[in-house]
Amino acid sequence: MRKTKQISNVSQMLSMYLKELMRLPKDKRVSTTEFAKKFNVHPSTVTEHFQRLSRLNLLNYVKYRGAHLTQEGIHQGELLMWKHRILEVFFMEFLGLSKEDACSEATKIDFFISSNVIKLLCKKMNHPRVCPCGFEIASTYCEEKS
Amino acid sequence: MRKTKQISNVSQMLSMYLKELMRLPKDKRVSTTEFAKKFNVHPSTVTEHFQRLSRLNLLNYVKYRGAHLTQEGIHQGELLMWKHRILEVFFMEFLGLSKEDACSEATKIDFFISSNVIKLLCKKMNHPRVCPCGFEIASTYCEEKS
DNA sequence: AGAAAATTTGGGGAAACCCAAAATTTTATA
DNA sequence: TATAAAATTTTGGGTTTCCCCAAATTTTCT
Structure with a gap:
């Protein structure tokens, strides 16, 4: 429910x-x-x-x-980190920000941005598997149908 | 100062x-x-x-x-609206959102996003002069050198 | 075991929101 | 132009979220 x-x-x-x-x-x-x-x-x-x-x-x-x-905490944390990292990738690759700037800019909005926007951004960035910092991007929330 | x-x-x-x-x-x-x-x-x-x-x-x-x-209020309001509208344009043209969705998504983050990110976004969108709703986008904050 | 270090509790404070009722001012009308 | 009606502000509360400090408690270290 x-x-x-x-x-x-x-x-x-x-x-x-x-x-x-x-x-x-x-x-x-x-x-x-x-x-x-x-x-x-x-x-x-x-x-x-x-x-x-x-x-x-x-x-x-x-x-x-x-x-x-908890499991639930990890789940929600993953959603947040997914948003955060997709934003990082976007800021670096599309806007040309540095790794540090990408992270701090992502931090400002990751909590507020909708999953839907991130999903579209993720697609546009070709479903990246790692973020600029080298961390893996969990695919739980990415709906890639590859 | x-x-x-x-x-x-x-x-x-x-x-x-x-x-x-x-x-x-x-x-x-x-x-x-x-x-x-x-x-x-x-x-x-x-x-x-x-x-x-x-x-x-x-x-x-x-x-x-x-x-x-006041003048100052208009000034700050223009900055906010600039962010809001550039985001709208981006959401529609780059992510393919509807006019309504673009507006509501922009509303969620326009206050939090930095001027720098918006400036880069503005450039990528070719310094749009009107937003999806038909409103003019004030160029005060856009540093187009055309 | 006893002292030192880490952690929690309890008491407060500030800022940003919100509402309801009473008081005030404006407006509209008789 | 009084006066009633409508709009607006004041006053007094209430909530939440965030933060700090001092005192009490628990753990850790020797």
Whole structure:
């Protein structure tokens, strides 16, 4: 009954957490201070966000022990990263941005842009399999019929 | 000393007000109830936002008498509309979206996307002079050297 | 075991939204 | 031109999201 391809109730900030989480090894648990440094924020703030992600069933968070993404969290994180990376490819290949600029520009809008636009962009870019940073682009959301 | 091409302290919501204001005749003063209907919000909410825009010197707002954009407001509104329309053109011509979809997709990201990306997009689209809806695209921000 | 380090809790604060009811001003009409 | 009706603003609340700090708790290290 539930749609799978939607980010439910995730704020922009939470989406940033989700994306960062996706870049980390999925087996290891992440600590709050580790994250606090990345986001230039106090540890207690991270705790708060982890708890929120946990309430949304996106993060498996155990007090004092760190956290890792749930299946659902990975799923939503993959959607975000797919958007992010397709945008990166587009910004580099079509607009000629540098790798760094492509990433920062993608970061500004990946949360807001629709799946449909990304899907069309993906097609136009010939369904890239890797992003400019060398990371693989998960094909879960790409509907290539090759 | 002041940079001219930046949206200063305008929230996404205020940017929506700015864009809507840009679509209205600039000589006439707009009433709060008029706006309230457009945004499906109570009149008092509009008053609040008008006051805020006024504090930012973007809106000339006189109690009980309505409001109209200041020079600065028009300037910032033009930047937003430029982004919006270039995106519309891109979405229609490059991705093949309908006029309506192009508009709604542009609305989702125009506030967040950088001027630089839009500038490159503008060039790729050959510096369009009108958007899909037939509106003229102000060239203030377009650096075409034709 | 006990001290040090990491983490969470609880209490607050600011900003951006929104609404409802009361007060005020404008307008329209009798 | 009064006065009633309509429009607008004020006031007072309420919510959410984000952030910090200090104190309490738990884990880790020696």
